[in-house]
Amino acid sequence: MAGKRAITRQSLPDVIANDLRERILSGELAEGETIRQEALAEEYDVSRMPIREALKRLNAEGLVQWTNNRGGSVTKHSLSEIGEIFDLRSLIEVDLFRRSIPKMDAGDFARCEEILKQMETSYDDNDVSKWGILNHEYHSALYTASDRKLTQELLDRINMQSDRYVRMHLSVMKQREPAKMEHRDLLQLARDGKVEDACELLTSHIRRTKEQLLEMIASKRADEAQR
Amino acid sequence: MAGKRAITRQSLPDVIANDLRERILSGELAEGETIRQEALAEEYDVSRMPIREALKRLNAEGLVQWTNNRGGSVTKHSLSEIGEIFDLRSLIEVDLFRRSIPKMDAGDFARCEEILKQMETSYDDNDVSKWGILNHEYHSALYTASDRKLTQELLDRINMQSDRYVRMHLSVMKQREPAKMEHRDLLQLARDGKVEDACELLTSHIRRTKEQLLEMIASKRADEAQR
DNA sequence: TGCTAAGATGTTGGATACAAAATAAAAGCT
DNA sequence: AGCTTTTATTTTGTATCCAACATCTTAGCA
Numbered sequence: 001m002a003g004k005r006a007i008t009r010q011s012l013p014d015v016i017a018n019d020l021r022e023r024i025l026s027g028e029l030a031e032g033e034t035i036r037q038e039a040l041a042e043e044y045d046v047s048r049m050p051i052r053e054a055l056k057r058l059n060a061e062g063l064v065q066w067t068n069n070r071g072g073s074v075t076k077h078s079l080s081e082i083g084e085i086f087d088l089r090s091l092i093e094v095d096l097f098r099r100s101i102p103k104m105d106a107g108d109f110a111r112c113e114e115i116l117k118q119m120e121t122s123y124d125d126n127d128v129s130k131w132g133i134l135n136h137e138y139h140s141a142l143y144t145a146s147d148r149k150l151t152q153e154l155l156d157r158i159n160m161q162s163d164r165y166v167r168m169h170l171s172v173m174k175q176r177e178p179a180k181m182e183h184r185d186l187l188q189l190a191r192d193g194k195v196e197d198a199c200e201l202l203t204s205h206i207r208r209t210k211e212q213l214l215e216m217i218a219s220k221r222a223d224e225a226q227r
Numbered sequence: 228m229a230g231k232r233a234i235t236r237q238s239l240p241d242v243i244a245n246d247l248r249e250r251i252l253s254g255e256l257a258e259g260e261t262i263r264q265e266a267l268a269e270e271y272d273v274s275r276m277p278i279r280e281a282l283k284r285l286n287a288e289g290l291v292q293w294t295n296n297r298g299g300s301v302t303k304h305s306l307s308e309i310g311e312i313f314d315l316r317s318l319i320e321v322d323l324f325r326r327s328i329p330k331m332d333a334g335d336f337a338r339c340e341e342i343l344k345q346m347e348t349s350y351d352d353n354d355v356s357k358w359g360i361l362n363h364e365y366h367s368a369l370y371t372a373s374d375r376k377l378t379q380e381l382l383d384r385i386n387m388q389s390d391r392y393v394r395m396h397l398s399v400m401k402q403r404e405p406a407k408m409e410h411r412d413l414l415q416l417a418r419d420g421k422v423e424d425a426c427e428l429l430t431s432h433i434r435r436t437k438e439q440l441l442e443m444i445a446s447k448r449a450d451e452a453q454r
Numbered sequence: 455t456g457c458t459a460a461g462a463t464g465t466t467g468g469a470t471a472c473a474a475a476a477t478a479a480a481a482g483c484t
Numbered sequence: 485a486g487c488t489t490t491t492a493t494t495t496t497g498t499a500t501c502c503a504a505c506a507t508c509t510t511a512g513c514a
Binding site: 009010011014052053056057060061068069084085087088092093095122138148149150151156 | 234237238241282283284287288295296308311312314315318319322375376377378381385
């Protein structure tokens, strides 16, 4: 068994789907961009088959839109849809948090604390992409105690959508200090067992992110429309 | 244009995925049953390719579990997972209902009323499968006014999971009268604009379904384990 | 007899080749 | 010229074939 990695062997569609997902989330593949299987197949130097599967998967995830016999494109959400995504996040995250808090133990708190530290480091280093990942990890860590696997999977999917827009504007995000504070406060309130206060803070935390983002995206799109 | 159906042409994977979905939801393909591509390919008289795609899609939907190079099986949920599915339904449906009620107009109410009637007819005819579909339609109709497309898509997916278990036991469901009443009351409360009362009723409506179902499934599984 | 290792079998994953559909372009008609 | 119809091109969808992986069986050995 020595040296044998325990990693489940990834198939080509897995690898490709992951890579394409990253490319979409990072904005390398822009909203609305049309997708041609053959072009991607050539790029990855594989046949169209694994590409197809990867695209279909991304389609199911909502990152790609596919039409029979007509190909596909990178999903572009309207402003109200982006708002909706954040409302969903809020709804589900608060529910998870509420279930989680009473069950959190010292280990959970320690783990959150650990991530929080790394987050603030990456913060000062201005390492945006790392911060995004850690932010996601932190939120997840807050909810693990809830022991709701299906709900968390659902949330991961939704977060994937919102991440797209968060990342798009993370670099221009000015006032990060309040977010930093809020993250700490969330943990402290959870520690104190103040369930309702914590949930309320989480709600407003997500709402603030939503509002800031919508504003930025709106102005960005207005710019693009002008040109 | 005459005679030309406006239906978007369905590809083989579409048709097959729909059929397989129905077979899983109806219980024809039982929980945990292993799936072999070739067997299905022969059955539908197509190559394995569209079967593969259909299975991958069902996998993404959560109805089938797939392992690389090792094939797949029909997803089997634990009791707590089934409970979780219903909690998710409750969370999302109530949110949608709350947003929907203030926006509902005469047309929405009429549509709900219409479905309700059909539902009660199918009810008396003891047409279980039709009732299931109408039940789903009714709930959806209550939420259309909310104008939350993404959320409703999400709900549809979750309902797909719960439908599996609802259908499994719909035939043995005894006391349907309370459900019938509740469905009427939901609409009436919405009409009266009593948002919180309506949401509360919806919550308890789903909770009751959940509890009844969990009990039934638990005893059924206990039986099966004995044998 | 019990264990390990090599082979056989079956099943899935991926590549190539062909068919069908959609779009774009060109020709014909009024 | 403007419109319709036909042809050509491009792109996706499906079938068939081969390769890789997993499991089961059997042979070899202590």
